Amino acid sequence: MPTKSKAPPIQSLVFKQHLTVPLSEAYRMFTNSTALREWLAHLVLAQPQKGGRLYLWWNGGDYATGEFVTAEANKKVTWLWRGRRDPGATRVAITFAAKEGGTLISLKHSGLGSGPAWAKTFKNLQRLWTRGLENLQSVLETGQDQRFTLRPLVGLTGASEMTPDLAARLGLPAATCGLKLDGVAEGMAAQQAGLQKGDVLIGLAGHKLYGWQTYIDVMQEHRAGDLLKAEFYRAKKKHTVTLSLSRRPIPEVPLDAAALAQAARAKYDQNIVDLTQCFAGLTAAEENYRPSPREWNVKEIMAHFIISERELVSTITEMIDGNEGLFDAFGDNNPVRHRATAEAYGSLAALLEELKCHQAETVAMLEALPPEVTARRSVLWRIGLQTLNLADHVQEHLPQIRETIAVARKSL
Numbered sequence: 001m002p003t004k005s006k007a008p009p010i011q012s013l014v015f016k017q018h019l020t021v022p023l024s025e026a027y028r029m030f031t032n033s034t035a036l037r038e039w040l041a042h043l044v045l046a047q048p049q050k051g052g053r054l055y056l057w058w059n060g061g062d063y064a065t066g067e068f069v070t071a072e073a074n075k076k077v078t079w080l081w082r083g084r085r086d087p088g089a090t091r092v093a094i095t096f097a098a099k100e101g102g103t104l105i106s107l108k109h110s111g112l113g114s115g116p117a118w119a120k121t122f123k124n125l126q127r128l129w130t131r132g133l134e135n136l137q138s139v140l141e142t143g144q145d146q147r148f149t150l151r152p153l154v155g156l157t158g159a160s161e162m163t164p165d166l167a168a169r170l171g172l173p174a175a176t177c178g179l180k181l182d183g184v185a186e187g188m189a190a191q192q193a194g195l196q197k198g199d200v201l202i203g204l205a206g207h208k209l210y211g212w213q214t215y216i217d218v219m220q221e222h223r224a225g226d227l228l229k230a231e232f233y234r235a236k237k238k239h240t241v242t243l244s245l246s247r248r249p250i251p252e253v254p255l256d257a258a259a260l261a262q263a264a265r266a267k268y269d270q271n272i273v274d275l276t277q278c279f280a281g282l283t284a285a286e287e288n289y290r291p292s293p294r295e296w297n298v299k300e301i302m303a304h305f306i307i308s309e310r311e312l313v314s315t316i317t318e319m320i321d322g323n324e325g326l327f328d329a330f331g332d333n334n335p336v337r338h339r340a341t342a343e344a345y346g347s348l349a350a351l352l353e354e355l356k357c358h359q360a361e362t363v364a365m366l367e368a369l370p371p372e373v374t375a376r377r378s379v380l381w382r383i384g385l386q387t388l389n390l391a392d393h394v395q396e397h398l399p400q401i402r403e404t405i406a407v408a409r410k411s412l
Helices: 025-030 035-036 116-141 166-170 212-218 257-279 298-321 334-347 348-369 377-411
Strands: 011-019 043-046 053-059 063-072 076-085 090-097 102-112 156-161 181-185 201-205 229-233 236-246
Touching: 011 116, 025 090, 025 102, 043 348, 053 334, 076 116, 102 116, 201 212, 212 257, 257 298, 257 348, 257 377, 298 334, 298 348, 298 377, 334 348, 348 377
Parallel strands: none
Antiparallel strands: 011 102, 043 053, 053 063, 063 076, 076 090, 090 102, 156 181, 181 201, 201 229, 229 236
8 A cells, every 4th residue: 555645744834023003004015005115025905804905016016916815903814925926825924912012013924835845935935924923023113124224235326147158258268257347336336346447246145146147146036244255357367256235325314294394395395496507508400409318308308307206296195195106106217208398398497487486385294294194114215205206316317418408409
């Protein structure tokens, strides 16, 4: 009689996290689509009722789908869970208990198999929940989303993927993989470790770099401040250095609506001053000059600022409502829309006035944020980060504007 093979053991991951918020707020962070976006995934659809849908998507391309099995207010949430690369379906159970003036979260991710097929899934879920619950505590206590504040930066200003032909030109083995650096950013991890333009980065944190995708995969496993060993070629000689991953520049976000509005107004006012100076003395022909068919003229750059400001107000409105759009607008800037906006207002002067009006509307909206929004630090921080980043975005475009004007005056 044949011997029955034993079924592989089933594993579980168990986590606990104390949060300094009441039960109702902790429960909301696991059942509201906008709240789940603040700490766990980048896009979420959640319907907190038995059989209700659950969809989570991350910027790296991973996603998880499932449904709510239970949703007992302030007590327990259970999800069926199936990740994009998971070998099978699993289950996540979260319980909530009042403790020490806050809430104790107990999370159990069960039904995980064992063996090679499950090894990567187990590791990925362990990292997801460890970092996720740590980030949940951060957004509730400080408002700061660690996916932004701890996002690492090496400081490469560009790089080319290695090919056998490129390796041959550089005198390296034909099988050399990696990235040939176009340059490194001032003061960032790569420069501080001694990397230079022309170096060929072949390994990072013990992983061979086969191109940009493997570089991205390695970076997603790490945070700012982590120390990574980097291997590279310089003039046919292999070197090893240690990189201390840099933090990305992030503006200081006041966690007070009035202070946030004041900070945004100061940046907006400076933008208008700088733009007005750039546009002084421009002729109509120079305003409409496009360096190439695929590049914007200065009016279309202004249209870009206006459209971005409109979308910011819509995003803030959704955050106030606690119901962000079901689908985010991923993709490049739409040239038809930018051209239409530029043509509708007709002149730079009119576009500048329109931008001022939209910026004033944003500031007024920040000043009018209701108490139930400002009380949630995570929401206020995200609103503030997007607003201040957009104000800085104008400054980032100023060199492009000046260059476009200079080329127009030289060419016309």
